[in-house]
Amino acid sequence: xxxxxxxxxxxxxxxxxxxxxxxxxxxxxxxxxxxxxxxxxxxxxxxxxxxxxxxxxxxxxxxxxxxxxxxxxxxxxxxxxxxxxxxxxxxxxxxxxxxxxxxxxxxxxxxxxxxxxxxxxxxxxxxxxxxxxxxxxxxxxxxxxxxxxxxxxxxxxxxxxxxxxxxxxxxxxxxxxxxxxxxxxxxxxxxxxxxxxxxxxxxxxxxxxxxxxxxxxxxxxxxxxxxxxxxxxxxxxxxxxxxxxxxxxxxxxxxxxxxxxxxxxxxxxxxxxxxxxxxxxxxxxxxxxxxxxxxxxxxxxxxxxxxxxxxxxxxxx
Amino acid sequence: xxxxxxxxxxxxxxxxxxxxxxxxxxxxxxxxxxxxxxxxxxxxxxxxxxxxxxxxxxxxxxxxxxxxxxxxxxxxxxxxxxxxxxxxxxxxxxxxxxxxxxxxxxxxxxxxxxxxxxxxxxxxxxxxxxxxxxxxxxxxxxxxxxxxxxxxxxxxxxxxxxxxxxxxxxxxxxxxxxxxxxxxxxxxxxxxxxxxxxxxxxxxxxxxxxxxxxxxxxxxxxxxxxxxxxxxxxxxxxxxxxxxxxxxxxxxxxxxxxxxxxxxxxxxxxxxxxxxxxxxxxxxxxxxxxxxxxxx
Numbered sequence: 001x002x003x004x005x006x007x008x009x010x011x012x013x014x015x016x017x018x019x020x021x022x023x024x025x026x027x028x029x030x031x032x033x034x035x036x037x038x039x040x041x042x043x044x045x046x047x048x049x050x051x052x053x054x055x056x057x058x059x060x061x062x063x064x065x066x067x068x069x070x071x072x073x074x075x076x077x078x079x080x081x082x083x084x085x086x087x088x089x090x091x092x093x094x095x096x097x098x099x100x101x102x103x104x105x106x107x108x109x110x111x112x113x114x115x116x117x118x119x120x121x122x123x124x125x126x127x128x129x130x131x132x133x134x135x136x137x138x139x140x141x142x143x144x145x146x147x148x149x150x151x152x153x154x155x156x157x158x159x160x161x162x163x164x165x166x167x168x169x170x171x172x173x174x175x176x177x178x179x180x181x182x183x184x185x186x187x188x189x190x191x192x193x194x195x196x197x198x199x200x201x202x203x204x205x206x207x208x209x210x211x212x213x214x215x216x217x218x219x220x221x222x223x224x225x226x227x228x229x230x231x232x233x234x235x236x237x238x239x240x241x242x243x244x245x246x247x248x249x250x251x252x253x254x255x256x257x258x259x260x261x262x263x264x265x266x267x268x269x270x271x272x273x274x275x276x277x278x279x280x281x282x283x284x285x286x287x288x289x290x291x292x293x294x295x296x297x298x299x300x301x302x303x304x305x306x307x308x309x310x311x312x313x314x315x316x317x
Numbered sequence: 318x319x320x321x322x323x324x325x326x327x328x329x330x331x332x333x334x335x336x337x338x339x340x341x342x343x344x345x346x347x348x349x350x351x352x353x354x355x356x357x358x359x360x361x362x363x364x365x366x367x368x369x370x371x372x373x374x375x376x377x378x379x380x381x382x383x384x385x386x387x388x389x390x391x392x393x394x395x396x397x398x399x400x401x402x403x404x405x406x407x408x409x410x411x412x413x414x415x416x417x418x419x420x421x422x423x424x425x426x427x428x429x430x431x432x433x434x435x436x437x438x439x440x441x442x443x444x445x446x447x448x449x450x451x452x453x454x455x456x457x458x459x460x461x462x463x464x465x466x467x468x469x470x471x472x473x474x475x476x477x478x479x480x481x482x483x484x485x486x487x488x489x490x491x492x493x494x495x496x497x498x499x500x501x502x503x504x505x506x507x508x509x510x511x512x513x514x515x516x517x518x519x520x521x522x523x524x525x526x527x528x529x530x531x532x533x534x535x536x537x538x539x540x541x542x543x544x545x546x547x548x549x550x551x552x553x554x555x556x557x558x559x560x561x562x563x564x565x566x567x568x569x570x571x572x573x574x575x576x577x578x579x580x581x582x583x584x585x586x587x588x589x590x591x592x593x594x595x596x597x598x599x600x601x602x603x604x605x606x607x608x609x610x611x612x613x
Contacts, residue, residue: 005447005451006447006450006451006454007451008451009447009448009451009452010451010452010454010455013451013452013455013460014463017463017464017467018467020467128346131593131596131597132589132593134596135539135543135589135592135593135596136589137543137546137547137550137563138547139547139550139566139570140566140585140589143566143570143581144585147581246453248456249453249454249455249456249457250456250457252456252459253456253457253458253459253547256456256458256459257458257547257550257551260550260551268458268459271459271462272462272551274466275462275463275465275466275551275553276552276553278466279466280466280467283462283463283466284463286459287455287459287460287462287463290455290456290459291451291454291455291456291459294454294455294456295454298454
């Protein structure tokens with residue numbers, strides 16, 4: 001229910017930004033020699049003379065019928081935005097998810113170790129490194145990766161070949177087939193989310209390590225390993241899942257930059273090229289589609305929370 | 318929760334401001350970071366008065382493009398023939414100004430929004446916070462691109478756009494702060510004496526939220542500088558002949574395959590450690606204010 005409200009607001013934003021300029025559209029499209037009558041007719045045909053509420057109703061109506069608007073760029077004139085963007089969406093989703101999973105596999109043990117040996121040399125060094133990684137812009141990371149591993153040492157290719165297939169499960173197959181080309185982009189994106197997740201795990205573990213139930217577990221004679229895995233981590237995971245859902249927009253932003261550097265035609269790459277060409281309908285459609293993907297991701301995180309936290313399961317029954 | 322309450326009962330007798338600085342000083346990394354920030358600010362603003370270089374004359378630049386570091390050009394020149402050391406100062410001014418102003422815009426708007434939402438509560442709060450949730454669901458850079466596609470590029474636009482996409486965190490924090498303060502006894506006391514809402518917000522809620530605001534603004538400055546550099550990298554930064562660090566990195570990257578390292582590493586280094594420093598200072602401030610809350 002809440003996601004519907006969220007999407008409603010997002011669609012209003014992607015509607016209102018271009019709508020501020022509806023008054024001038026006719027003049028631009030029809031040119032300087034158009035008469036007043038032409039302009040009035042154009043505005044009438046596109047409902048620009050109706051109230052803003054009616055225009056928004058038309059916009060949402062179109063969206064619900066799968067019409068995200070049409071391109072105004074010369075190269076792709078009048079092509080539906082959905083047609084331009086739909087092959088790119090799975091590419092971006094997979095490019096965001098794969099590094100996240102790898103980062104989780106590394107960062108959770110790392111964060112637990114940091115918390116376990118807190119304020120020791122290991123903690124200080126890894127904290128500094130994660131601060132640097134956390135502050136590194138995605139593009140700098142990708143560029144450094146390309147410079148060192150693709151140019152100076154030429155181990156991995158610095159560009160991704162043009163992907164084939166437009167289905168949802170084509171990108172992972174393509175990734176496996178050309179795994180050498182994906183080492184650098186996925187590697188640099190992993191490093192970026194690694195820092196944040198490790199930092200958060202450290203905090204969450206530190207929070208739960210001082211709780212009474214941990215002392216109880218110790219008093220029962222549970223081993224260090226059992227206390228960590230059954231009592232501390234189990235509770236630390238709960239906020240982590242929520243944070244993962246919230247970090248999705250950041251992941252898509254990271255993917256946008258990575259696609260740009262490695263020439264991978266995902267959502268970000270296409271959005272940037274259409275932004276430079278001022279293809280407003282396609283950019284707005286891309287923003288909306290990415291927001292929808294984020295909302296769905298958050299829903300999945302909420303469902304995962306039910307799996308991780310038995311209290312929610314019981315409460316909702 | 319219990320430990321927090323217990324500690325609150327035994328207040329340490331310290332002057333608030335002295336203690337804040339004392340606690341901050343204990344965090345060595347944060348002191349180094351703060352020194353670095355001040356040094357970079359001096360470097361960008363005072364530096365050009367001592368180090369003169371060509372930053373505007375494109376014609377003179379024609380004869381000195383892509384030179385490696387040498388006498389006269391300590392860090393070489395870029396593809397326009399501008400001296401890189403001077404360019405870093407010049408671009409740094411833009412990056413710092415836009416970053417700081419954007420953070421101020423974000424803080425003002427976010428604080429107002431959060432105060433209204435938290436203080437009024439109820440339906441208004443629910444609606445306002447759902448709007449923030451919705452905005453958070455849009456990846457920042459996509460929203461920035463959407464805005465950059467519509468408007469003409471300028472420094473003012475960058476400030477507004479970065480400020481306009483950076484206030485969610487501020488709003489959420491201020492809101493939770495206001496929500497907590499709203500029900501304190503002293504607020505009820507003011508109200509029973511006939512104090513207006515404006516007075517309560519201005520004299521009681523706002524001063525008590527200042528610490529949170531300062532901390533979160535520190536992080537926002539770092540984030541804005543980062544976001545600006547990302548836009549610069551996507552060729553959507555400030556237009557020539559002005560520059561910012563992201564734009565410099567973008568031009569530098571195109572020449573790195575020719576092994577012209579001087580166009581990337583100096584900017585990347587100074588910029589990266591600046592953002593790290595803002596994060597460190599923000600972290601230290603958070604510790605300072607949290608401790609002050611406990612000892613109050």
